Amino acid sequence: MGIEKALGDTILTTQLSKAVNWARKWSLWPMPFGTACCAIEFMAVQASHFDLSRFGAEAMRFSPRQSDLMMVMGTITRKMVPVLRKIYAQMAEPKWVMAIGACTCSGGFFRSYAVQQGIDRIIPVDVYVNGCPPRPEAFIKGLMEIQKLVERESLLDRKRRIEEFYKRLEQISHETDYEPADEILR
Amino acid sequence: MTNIKKELDIKTDRMIVNMGPSHPITHGTLHIILELEGETIVGSETRIGYLHRGVEKLGENRTYQKFIPFTDRMNYTSAINNNVGYTLAVEKLLGIQSPPRAQVIEVIACELGRIADHIVCVGINAVDIGAFSAFLYLFKYREFIYDIFERMTGGRLTTSYTRIGGVRRDLDDKTIELIRQFIKEFPKAVDELEALLTKNRIWYDRTRGVGEFSAEDAISYGYTGPCLRACGVDWDLRKVQPYLGYENYEFEVPIGTRGDVYDRYLVRVEEMRQSVKILEQAIENLPEGPIIVDDPRIALPPKEEVYNTIEGLICHMKLVMEGIKPPVGEVYSATEAANGELGFYLVSDGEARPYRIRVRPPCFPIFSSFDEQVKGHMIADAVAILGSLNIIAGELDR
């Protein structure tokens, strides 16, 4: 987050945001967090028929520290939740999250004791792509929506979003007996 | 390695490396903890359960027909084989058989699913070892199979094609043409793949002798499928205990010798060729007739009857609201899925909901032997072995 830090809160940027956002939009490095069937559709999207690299998203970095878009694909079970949180916390700002597939959006049609009913109860999600599994065209549309979000974002928005996220986490921990992972707050 | 250590008197400590639940091998969520001494693996522990969705308990709360989509999502690389396996088990419980045309269509679907599964397995195995172009070349044909599945079933990956007593939709002419075109083009793709990998020095060096497994160990561990055949055991349920009319098709079963990663790769490639042979025979001998059994207590009546006659309407309503009521009893039915013996053990108490559905996943026993298989190898070999075992987390954890 170099630019945000350097400029601080007091400078209003317009052309600079446009330039930075344009660069960010066309070089989103996704981190595929694939667990189940949607990951196989993702492999098909990455292959040559529906090519994802024309969006600059070819560099699939499986390390959270080197990527800025986390694509969560496949069912997230309750056993997997701490892992997901840790990996989200390890990503550097600015970061976006795409929830792909019915299972990540809301638990899908697995309403059972072991499945987390929607990952937006754990991490903030920017774009939801539904389908079971979603068609590759839907994937690409989801990526384009993220690109629109990146484009519209001003450099001050980021800071506000982070503050809101942590406030919301505190709120959740008071409402239920869900304790937020301490690693995120550290 | 140990000689060098003694000469130079290096103090080495054991290091624990975590190939954690989220990792680039895209096999799904498996947690492998390796204990390394230098580069050699001394011990390992595997943890599974990160994709346990409670499918067996969900099955106890759904009717027999409603369970079919759950079977899709178990082995999601060849979803249609799971559908066929499940409906065969329920048909065995009910004591019926689907009509001949449906049986041949199911054989076509199974073989296409088997080819699709092997494409994913070989492709991902290649990507893990570093040969990315094999993956791209193969996935072009997986898109072809997806096109065929889409015309046949309506879905690319999660098909839910079969119904109890038959299949849902018939094959139309354009689909049959696409299948014929596939049969013509796919052997050339396998030739291309073999040209890329089989005699490739790097591939051979990285896979020959890696993960050797003896036949007695394999049987003791409960291996079935290509991994067992690569160890030298001639066991294929399609030949030994034929179902769906497999005794009428001529095909060979490839058997390996040493049970290492190279043998498993060769067995899978040859199985793809044999599947094309079966497809050819099946599509030429497609009989005419209905695609689902005619019994109104089991299969939905056709729409004209439902909308125009009162009996059709009532049958439809009873089937959808209440479901099928099989007799009291227990059955076990197994089919040869792409990975091995996929078994379904159904316990029925006469109600519309099964009392217990047990899915016997083929990769559960295979993965339990991973700890033993990987000892003594280098850490890079662990990745190659994992790829060749074809572990699908959806099936492992259900």
Next chain:
Amino acid sequence: MKQIMSLLTKYFADAIEFQEGLRGDSFLILKDPSRIVELLQLLKENGFNMLIDLTAVHYPHREYKFEIIYNMLSMEPLLRLIVKVPLKEDWPEIDSVSSLYKTANWYEREVFDMFGVKFKNHPNLKRILMWEGFKGHPLRKEYPLEGDNLHCHD
């Protein structure tokens, strides 16, 4: 198959009972749970070299609350036999067969995880599908489908 049946009746006499399943599967009911290792040893020596599946079914309304199912396969000649061991207690214990068949190791862990059936002499009886620290055994009939709202903390 008849040979195996006569051999088993010779060694086990009253402790076993043969049943023909609904659609032709062969079932063998072992009434004495303590002799399960002996039975499977005898089966292994007589051609049943593969243990295909090991699972359990919970019948809370019956007198014998659990049935442990061992699905055996003989490759030469092709024979399938399903051994059922009914157990009376609510939280039963039975001997582990992982010394005979290495595949039983993980299957028994799964039965322990899902049903709470303990296996004596098992090398590593821990939970396998649910996380460690999970309370409850999901596939028991009294466990609710949607769970007890337990969360997995690291």
